Amino acid sequence: MVALILRRTALKGPSSSFLIELPPYRLPSLGEIARVTGRAVRAFVVRAGTVILAFSVLLWAAMTFPRLPEARVAEITAATAPEHLGQAVQQATLQHSLAGRTGHLIEPVIAPLGMDWQIGIGLIGAFAAREVFVSTMGVVHGVGGDDENTAPLAERMQAATRPDGSRLWSPLLATVVLVWFVLAMQCLSTVAVMVRETGGWRWPLIQLAGMNALAWVSGFAIWQIGSRLI
Secondary structure: OHHHHHHHOOOOOOOOOOOOOOOOOOOOOHHHHHHHHHHHHHHHHHHHHHHHHHHHHHHHHHOOOOOOOHHHHHHHHHHOOHHHHHHHHHHHHHHHOHHHHHHHHHHHHHHHHOOOHHHHHHHHHOOOOOOHHHHHHHHHOOOOOOOOOOHHHHHHHHHOEOOOOOEOOOHHHHHHHHHHHHHOOOOHHHHHHHHHHHOOOHHHHHHHHHHHHHHHHHHHHHHHHHHHHO
């Protein structure tokens, strides 16, 4: 459907009559494989890699600064058991950070999808890579970034509640999140490669806005219809 809409709007024009004859297939030599792979890796590292590194540093800084005030750290230390102190400080630091504040800021936008500010932080962190969503949720819920043992995270997510006391996570919300990650543009490396291949930011930004808008509309429909039927 998206391809049909683009074909009749932004990409409207005569059909291409491009034709190419494929050469006969032959086993490639190891030397040619090494040369082609080397050129591709070098181009990715030099061009796309620099963009990925820059965005990754920005995301790390957003989830780290501003630092949690010492007075707040002292309050958490006094009220938390020693074995849970590191997780509590980490969670409070994330909430106090720019990413945490941004999560609260975008909450009105994602609230119609059933999401809250905590999931918003996960969506922000997932721009580095989709799989970062899990470790970010671990930090948000005070579990940590251990990807090997997700049982504590599952327990914390099941126990998470909304301001009205109702459960935050449900099969319906999980479906919305899955649909979001299927349709949304949530990968900086993809954006970086698009910038390299298109030679600018115009089409990457159009695709970023278009795919995220499609994901929002789909998630909105699922949540609004599902919450009324269940």
